[in-house]
Every structure is written in C-alpha cells, then in structure tokens.
Amino acid sequence: MTERARIARIAELLGGGGEGVDVGIGDDAAVLSAPPGGKLVWTVDEQVEGVHFRREWLSWRDLGWRSFMAAASDLGAMGATPWCALSALVLPPDVDDAALEQLVEGQRAATQEVGAPIVGGNLSRGPVVSIATTLLGTCERAVTRSGARVGDGLWLAGRLGFAAAGLGALASGRGGDLRLVDAVAAWRSPRALVAEGNALRSLANACVDVSDGLACDVGHLAEASGVAVVLDEAALRGQPGLGEAAAALGRDELDLVLHGGEDYALVVASPAAIPGFRPIGACRAGRGVVLRSASGERGVEPRGFDHFQWPRLPP
C-alpha cells in the first residue's frame, strides 16, 4: 500500500469529524473552530519501540490504545476535557497493513473512550515503531503542578504499581503467571482518568499524573509548588492483588507503589476531599517527599524512569 493509500485507510478507520473540527485528516493541516473563551491545554507524548515497549509484549491494538492514553493522561492531570488529537506514526517496513490497521483500531477505541478524535497526523518510515500523540483539550481553569499549598491534603485516583509489575512480568517472561495477569493488563491497557480529572478542577490546587512513579511525580509537584509532600505508607499499602503480584516477581510491594510508573493515576493537592479520590498524604512546609509510617518518617528519593539516566527496558 502506498503512503497515500495508507493515510486514506487510516482516515476511514478513524472516522471523521468531531465538534469544532472543520477540516480533518487529508489536508496540509487540521482546521478547528476555536472554542469560545476558556483555555486550551496541549500536550505531546511519544512511545518508542525498545524504550517504552517491545512488540512481543502487547498487541498492535494495545499499542495504539496505550500510546493514546499516555497522552490523554496529561490532559486529565490538568483538569482538561480532551478535544482532538494528531498522531505521528513512524513505521518500519516490516509493519504490514494488518498491523497498522490494528494499531489504528486501538487508537480509535481510545479516542472514543476519551472523547477526542484524531484529526490529522504524519506517517514516516523509521527503524523502529514510534507513536507521537498530540492532544488538545479545553477547560475553564487549568490545574497545574505548582498550586499546592501547605495544609492541602493529597488525594489519589487510580491504582499504583500495577503497570510496573506488569512490565516486570513481561520483561522476565512471566506474563502468563496468573498472579500477574491483572498487572500485565494494567500495563497493556491503561486508562487515562479524564473524568476524574474533570471532577477535580473546581477543588484542586495542583495535580500530576503518575507516569514516571509516585515519588518522582509528586516530587515534581512538591518542587513546583514549594512544599513538602508527606505520603502515608498505610494508605499506600494493601491494594488488592498487588501484594501477590509483587511476591510473584520477588519485588517489594511498596517499592512498586512508590517507583512504578505508567498506571496514569492522578494525585491531587486539595484542601477538601474530591469525589473518586482517596487520601494518601498531605502537603506541609519544606521540600521533597517524605514517607510516614507507624515507625516514623523517612525521605523518599525519586527513582522513576529517567531516559537519560538508565534505560527503562531490561537489556
């Protein structure tokens, strides 16, 4: 299939239009009717083969789904409503038309879940698969990382540590272990917490999504806001099934919770409870991230994924 034929097929699979979309796939650029007032929230995320995934660890459909959700999660973390997306695909010659269709089908399913159609993109050859997803969202007020105040509670929506356990299972060839099936699904099919993000925007002072690990991401929130974050260890333990998964991997449960990324949970600093979020700590004067347990407090250093310090995937 030629590039042009592939683009036509992708456009067909993705369907057309969406609110405010004047021109979609197929022209030099997409054309949108700017929303009346409000803010635009804009993000890009890229998933690269060999860095974020290996082909044998997930289906093409999963890959399309999770690459879209990873980008959508950033909008959730700003309290924004996803509006529309662009998708830039890099595909090696050995990705055949059937694989591309499944990838696009996964993207399409994610766009429908999130409520933001893909309205354009780019297609290129390359040595490995790469998917750069750009998303535009709208909101009245964006929730940044920098608004947390001393005295705010810290609230969590979603799970922590499961995706990292799933990645560990796949990387060690134990994806079929029944104790790890849920974790593998968490890594393969994350869900951006867009509705939860919408719920928080009138109440929250600050928010981050947990893409690189709780300690790392709340560390960003703490630093940007000029506060210290105290995490309550008891509140972080006991997620159903994570203990078993950790045991199956020979990993520490709390370590997975603190440092495992890609679950795309949301962490919010807010003076009041938020529907759908549970308390996991608080903000106080100081800096950094502290873990509080019955036996006292200890500092937690970020150990999330940093591409420029170590490779994510096992060699």
Add this chain to the structure above:
Amino acid sequence: MTERARIARIAELLGGGGEGVDVGIGDDAAVLSAPPGGKLVWTVDEQVEGVHFRREWLSWRDLGWRSFMAAASDLGAMGATPWCALSALVLPPDVDDAALEQLVEGQRAATQEVGAPIVGGNLSRGPVVSIATTLLGTCERAVTRSGARVGDGLWLAGRLGFAAAGLGALASGRGGDLRLVDAVAAWRSPRALVAEGNALRSLANACVDVSDGLACDVGHLAEASGVAVVLDEAALRGQPGLGEAAAALGRDELDLVLHGGEDYALVVASPAAIPGFRPIGACRAGRGVVLRSASGERGVEPRGFDHFQWPRLPP
C-alpha cells in the same frame, strides 16, 4: 545530564512565553488562552534520521531549524499565522548535551523567524534521532487543498528543485562542489513561506506547500478540488543556478523541478494574481496534472517521495 536537567536547559534556551501562553514548558501540558474567534490550524511533522536526513549531512543547528520549518510550512499553506509549537525529541545515547543545545538553538532560531515559540514537548530515548514538531496557528479563514476552481490561475512562491539537488549532492558526496553549494543550503536551511501564506488568504481558493514534489503536491490539490492542473513548462524552467546544479549532478533540471521536494514552496489556485507569487499554470476541467510546452501537452505522474514505496535516502 538527567532528563529533568535537559528539559530545564531546553526551556532556558528556548526562552519563555509568547502571546496567549499561560503555562509553557515544565508542567503536564501547556496552557493557552484560546484566541477570540477565528480558526485554529494544527499540524505535525516528523523528521527521522536515516529517512529524512543523515547526521553527516547537516549541523545539529540545521536539523533543529529545518525540522521546525517543515512543520511551519504546513501552516503557511493554510494561510495561517503560526502561534506556538510542541517539540517531541527522540535522542539516542550518543547525542551529547552540546549536540542537543545546538539542535534546540536551531529550533529557537526557527521559532523566532516564524513567530511561534515552543511551549512544551517530550523527550525520549530511541535508536535514531527523531523530531516531531506540532504547530498551532490561527487564521480567519483556512485555505485548504480542495477549493480550486476551473479557470483559476496557478501561482508559485519560492523555488523548486534546489533542495532535491542539495540532497543529491550530499548523498553523492558532492556537497563541496561550488555549483551545488546553493542547493545544499536550500536543503539544509529551508524557510517556511509564512508571510507569503498570509498574503494569499483573502484571494486564494486553494493552496499546498511543495514538500513531496510539485507534481505530487499539485496532484493532491487537483484531486481534492476535482480539477486538472496544467503546468506551464516555460514558467518552470530557468531558475537561476538550478541548471548548473542539475548539470553538476547529471540530473535533468525539469525533473528536479517537477519531482524534487523539501523546498517548501507554496502553490496557490486563485482567480487573480497574488503579491509575491508568479504564474506557473492554471486549473481546468478534468483531472490529474499536465505539463504544457511549445511542443504540446503530456501527463505528469507524481514521483515525489513516498515512504511506503521506496526509501528516500540512498541505501
């Protein structure tokens, strides 16, 4: 340098802000104040090492510049004014901090030329360098590919064939040939015709930028508009210096003009002359692309770059 330190350094190099930019680099997403009324025009372009360029063919600064201009050209072709951009970089471990700084410096220079700051992005490891640039622009009325009418003149701004000659020179190790220096510069440092694009929007019925080759891109315009495009061979010949460059490469000049991409010229269908554009043909009833010369007419098949048909770069 850690990923976080690199992002901080990139943010420092790029400078902050821009009109309507509430939150720039460093949060989960950028936040923009939606322009009052009008249209948003939105595009993404990706440049991949080994597909669109080889490192030895250009400086890191050139790479940053040309990757940005390739995306900006799409906005020019819609008659849009660039507003702001996101940059998703994939960098192998052997791209050091100095190289990254030069790449970002090239991007920054392009953002200033075009008038659209980079307000966010993504940083990832990968096996080859890749730069995905997403650009938002604004306009009152977007000029698409599909509005050309029978009887419209066809008008050109910019040069054709030079970038392809420059690529040919670099690929064959003749970048130092004095007859090819101008062509090499055209490939390394293209300029998106944003001002020209702004000039056309009140008059033009349709527009495309020439990224894949004139025959290919006006073929898209013809198809989308349901017209035939007649190109005037005499108007396409005689660009100063192209004949010499073609001779130095042993290539046919007209072949470079018709099928060479990446000059990012603009081609417009319009009933009236447009300042800064010169006439190169017309639209008539029918379909496809026709070349008209003193000796008659012949059809021109697109032979621009198609990633999915053949590789752009010599093996």
